Amino acid sequence: MRPLPDPGTADRTGTPFAAPARAATTVSLVAAAAVVLVEVTAGWGDRAWLPLVGGLLLGLPHGAVDHLVPAYRLRWGPARLAAFALGYAAVATVTWVLFTAAPGPALAVFVLLSAWHFGTGETAFADLRAGRPVRRAALPAAVLGGLALLVPLVRGAEEAAPVVAAVVPGSDGTLPPGVGTVLLAVVLPAAAALALALLLETRWTEAAEVGALAVLVLVAPPLAAFGVYFGCWHAVRHTARVLAEDPANVADLAAGRLGPPLRRFAVAAALPTVAVLAVLALLWSAAGGWRGLVATDLPLLAALTVPHALVVAWLDRPGPAPARVRAPSGRVAR
Numbered sequence: 482m483r484p485l486p487d488p489g490t491a492d493r494t495g496t497p498f499a500a501p502a503r504a505a506t507t508v509s510l511v512a513a514a515a516v517v518l519v520e521v522t523a524g525w526g527d528r529a530w531l532p533l534v535g536g537l538l539l540g541l542p543h544g545a546v547d548h549l550v551p552a553y554r555l556r557w558g559p560a561r562l563a564a565f566a567l568g569y570a571a572v573a574t575v576t577w578v579l580f581t582a583a584p585g586p587a588l589a590v591f592v593l594l595s596a597w598h599f600g601t602g603e604t605a606f607a608d609l610r611a612g613r614p615v616r617r618a619a620l621p622a623a624v625l626g627g628l629a630l631l632v633p634l635v636r637g638a639e640e641a642a643p644v645v646a647a648v649v650p651g652s653d654g655t656l657p658p659g660v661g662t663v664l665l666a667v668v669l670p671a672a673a674a675l676a677l678a679l680l681l682e683t684r685w686t687e688a689a690e691v692g693a694l695a696v697l698v699l700v701a702p703p704l705a706a707f708g709v710y711f712g713c714w715h716a717v718r719h720t721a722r723v724l725a726e727d728p729a730n731v732a733d734l735a736a737g738r739l740g741p742p743l744r745r746f747a748v749a750a751a752l753p754t755v756a757v758l759a760v761l762a763l764l765w766s767a768a769g770g771w772r773g774l775v776a777t778d779l780p781l782l783a784a785l786t787v788p789h790a791l792v793v794a795w796l797d798r799p800g801p802a803p804a805r806v807r808a809p810s811g812r813v814a815r
């Protein structure tokens with residue numbers, strides 16, 4: 482018997498991922514272009530914190546249904562789902578405790594983990610959008626993660642310093658001299674080389690996206706660039722994948738309808754998002770201003786990112802081609 486098609490996969494013929502992938506691609510490129518456009522016309526000036534804070538808040542819900550993702554795939558019942566949600570919360574809590582115990586090393590590990598998570602998010606999304614199986618692509622992922630996160634952090638080191646200093650007591654929040662320059666000298670040529678390699682492989686959209694990301698992180702105010710990347714690019718693309726994971730969405734997505742799947746996502750994400758926002762508001766009440774908000778948000782983001790990145794890594798494990806054809810032995814034919 483042929484196995485059921487996996488609801489979380491994409492192919493070129495309009496199965497569930499095509500519509501959300503198109504929408505997410507459009508939203509991310511338009512949002513990035515808008516932030517760049519404001520910079521080159523009016524200039525963000527001292528309002529550049531708005532896209533950062535807005536993006537961080539907008540990005541929060543993208544991990545809010547993580548606990549459902551394995552349940553969608555593995556058809557779990559409520560008991561397993563509850564146990565998994567508890568485990569997820571436990572990993573987040575342990576990370577939070579570790580972060581507050583050793584904020585300096587924890588922040589460094591968090592930034593590297595984030596770059597990896599962003600980079601692999603890009604390559605996996607591009608694979609699925611193109612109808613390819615998700616493949617391990619460590620080098621392109623490192624370059625993309627570096628471009629999306631490390632370049633804004635280096636370029637925005639001055640603005641980030643007070644936030645980092647608030648998160649890491651006793652530090653001045655700056656990078657050791659020379660580190661920033663070395664990072665830029667590695668990541669920017671590597672991004673150019675990646676774009677060229679993609680062009681040579683006629684992967685036009687992906688090549689254009691490397692260019693768009695480069696323009697975003699080099700032209701927009703650095704922290705604004707990161708905010709729009711996080712909230713409107715990374716989070717939106719991840720949400721597109723999660724929509725395609727929910728078996729309840731198959732018929733709507735196959736018909737190109739995004740409204741009902743988005744409503745289902747909003748309902749499922751509402752409670753966890755409100756819970757995280759409540760914790761954030763509670764913690765923030767002790768610290769004023771947007772820098773205080775971001776400084777409060779960082780350990781919380783780190784705590785949530787560890788289980789989130791683990792779930793996404795599981796989702797991204799190299800797998801068979803989207804339009805699966807299995808040989809009778811059960812092995813996947815490629």
Ligand SMILES: CC1=C(/C=C/C(C)=C/C=C/C(C)=C/C=O)C(C)(C)CCC1
Binds near residue numbers: 704707775779
């Ligand atoms: C250090 C630092 C930042 C880093 C934020 C990071 C690293 C966020 C990662 C989020 C992830 C990975 C979420 C899950 O998908 C900011 C806020 C840009 C500005 C100030 C200094």
Ligand SMILES: [Fe+2]
Binds near residue numbers: 543544598715789
């Ligand atoms: Fe994420």
